[in-house]
Amino acid sequence: MQVKNIETIKTFPHSMFKEIFEQPQVIKNIIGEYVDKKRKEVIFNDPDKILKKLKKINRIILLGCGTSYHAALSGKYMFSEYLGIEAEIDLADEFIARKVKTDSKTLVITISQSGKTADIIRAVRLVRKQKSFVLSLTNALNSKLDWLDNFTLYNQAGEEKALAATKTYTSQILLFILITLYLGKLQKKITPMLRIKIINGIIRLPKKINQILKQNVNLQIVANKYYKLDDLLILGKNYQYASALEAGLKLKETTYMHAESFALGEFLHGPVAISGKKRPCLVFAPLGKNYKEAKEMIKKLKKLKKKVIVITTQGNRQLIRIADKIIYTPKTLNLFNPILTIIPIQILAYHIAVLKGINPDRPRNLNKYVI
Ligand code: AGP
Numbered sequence: 001m002q003v004k005n006i007e008t009i010k011t012f013p014h015s016m017f018k019e020i021f022e023q024p025q026v027i028k029n030i031i032g033e034y035v036d037k038k039r040k041e042v043i044f045n046d047p048d049k050i051l052k053k054l055k056k057i058n059r060i061i062l063l064g065c066g067t068s069y070h071a072a073l074s075g076k077y078m079f080s081e082y083l084g085i086e087a088e089i090d091l092a093d094e095f096i097a098r099k100v101k102t103d104s105k106t107l108v109i110t111i112s113q114s115g116k117t118a119d120i121i122r123a124v125r126l127v128r129k130q131k132s133f134v135l136s137l138t139n140a141l142n143s144k145l146d147w148l149d150n151f152t153l154y155n156q157a158g159e160e161k162a163l164a165a166t167k168t169y170t171s172q173i174l175l176f177i178l179i180t181l182y183l184g185k186l187q188k189k190i191t192p193m194l195r196i197k198i199i200n201g202i203i204r205l206p207k208k209i210n211q212i213l214k215q216n217v218n219l220q221i222v223a224n225k226y227y228k229l230d231d232l233l234i235l236g237k238n239y240q241y242a243s244a245l246e247a248g249l250k251l252k253e254t255t256y257m258h259a260e261s262f263a264l265g266e267f268l269h270g271p272v273a274i275s276g277k278k279r280p281c282l283v284f285a286p287l288g289k290n291y292k293e294a295k296e297m298i299k300k301l302k303k304l305k306k307k308v309i310v311i312t313t314q315g316n317r318q319l320i321r322i323a324d325k326i327i328y329t330p331k332t333l334n335l336f337n338p339i340l341t342i343i344p345i346q347i348l349a350y351h352i353a354v355l356k357g358i359n360p361d362r363p364r365n366l367n368k369y370v371i
Contacts, residue, residue: 016162016254016353016360020346021213024206026167029156030174031202040199042182050151053133054186057107060087063095063123064111065370067165067249068172071137072111073242074338075176081335082180083189092119096126106132109179113155113168114369115143124148137175139168153179162361163368164254166346169246170209170339177202177335201333208330211314212343215327219344222325223351226309229280230258233271236284237264237293239338243284247345254360255352264290264297272304280307280324284341287313288334298322311341 012018036043044050060079062072072089079085090098092110096119102108108127112120115138124134128148136145139155146152155171181198184190190198226232232251236244241263248261262271264283281301285294295318301308302322310323313331320326329340353360 014162014350014354014359014361015160016164016166016346016350019160019162019167020343020350022158023167023170023343024209024213026155026157026171027174027202027206027209030171030178033156034153034175034178035199035202037199037203040196041185042178042199044151044153044182046151050135051186053150054107054183056105057133059102059106060085061095061100061102061106061108061127062087062089062111063092063108063120065092065117065119067169067246068111068113068117068120068137070242070246070249071169071172071176072109073245074173074239075109075111075179077239077242078176078180078335079183083183083187085183092117092123095123102127102130102132104131104133106130108132108134110134110136110145110149111138111172112136112143112145112369113139113157113160113165113172115140115145116369116371118371120145121148135179137172139171160368163363163366164250164346164349164360166250169342173339174202174205198333198335201336205332205336205339208332208336208340209343211330212340213347215344216347219327219347220351222309222327223348223355225325226280226348227255227352227355229278231279232257232259232282233267233274233279234259234261234282234284235264235267235294235297236261237290239334240264240284240286240290240294240341243338243341243345244282246342247282247284250342250345250349251352253363253366254349255356255358256363257352264293267297268300277305277307280309282309282311282345285310285312285319286329286334286337286341287316287331288337295319311344 064072134149136149244261248259251259314328
């Protein structure tokens with residue numbers, strides 16, 4: 001699969017950098033494939049097959065590994081917020097270990113950009129034996145996963161050469177938004193007005209991502225300031241907990257920094273004890289549902305004399321006198337924040353890796369997928 005119409009800017013020194021910059025186009029590709037812009041509707045091919053099956057579903061299980069698991073976590077929160085469905089979620093290997101019983105009324109959504117991850121393939125074999133319906137989100141046409149599942153949605157992201165998943169992560173989250181809209185219409189849980197509002201928001205996403213990409217030079221300056229750090233604590237709530245987990249993974253795998261992520265509310269239940277002066281905190285605090293709690297936590301951290309880096313929404317002036325460093329993302333619906341807030345961290349992780357002399361495309365001890 002090729003990414004359509006992406007300008008190849010010759011000055012991209014690494015694939016990871018190029019792939020981060022491809023994200024607006026990947027979002028456009030997904031819109032082109034799965035969104036009817038005129039009717040403001042989500043369109044999946046072979047709708048009869050999926051419709052027939054979805055009507056009988058009474059349980060949803062989400063499975064992934066690494067970055068794909070983090071995208072699934074955002075999906076879980078969407079299903080809960082917009083559909084009132086409490087989906088189960090697990091890491092594929094843990095799911096296999098639990099020998100979970102599923103049946104024909106279970107929808108298993110598997111997320112794997114490569115479509116080759118062994119844990120995922122084993123989990124799919126297991127649930128298919130138990131006659132469950134498998135919907136997979138993958139970037140790999142004709143992969144093992146693609147052969148084993150019942151229905152596939154593609155990331156439309158083109159080849160991702162760098163080891164770190166960037167464009168495949170944000171496209172996985174967008175696919176979850178589309179599934180939420182599709183199910184929301186089917187189950188009459190999302191009003192046409194809200195659906196139109198969300199679809200209009202999706203159409204505006206590439207522009208918003210471009211606004212973040214334009215901050216590249218500023219983010220390079222931030223990377224220069226912090227690249228010698230050995231430890232970073234990362235906090236976020238709900239969708240931003242998924243962002244915190246993904247930020248921690250991205251920084252670990254590309255920069256070798258110890259970056260540990262916590263659910264915002266959980267931080268005070270013990271982890272705060274390890275927060276010394278040398279361990280700054282990165283707090284995801286975009287305006288939206290959980291902003292107030294994030295702001296309170298930032299204040300608490302400052303009382304503890306911690307250095308705090310914040311990701312918040314453009315135009316929010318409330319944190320200027322509180323935080324040590326603020327990185328801004330454009331104003332958007334809270335639902336899109338997990339796509340937007342991770343992008344500055346992808347860029348930071350890239351620059352920190354380069355400053356440390358690490359090849360961000362091929363960090364040590366890792367393969368593109370685990371078999
Ligand atoms: C992502 O940057 C990592 N390299 C890794 O966590 C990856 O997401 C994980 O191994 C799952 O890969 P998959 O999506 O191809 O199944």
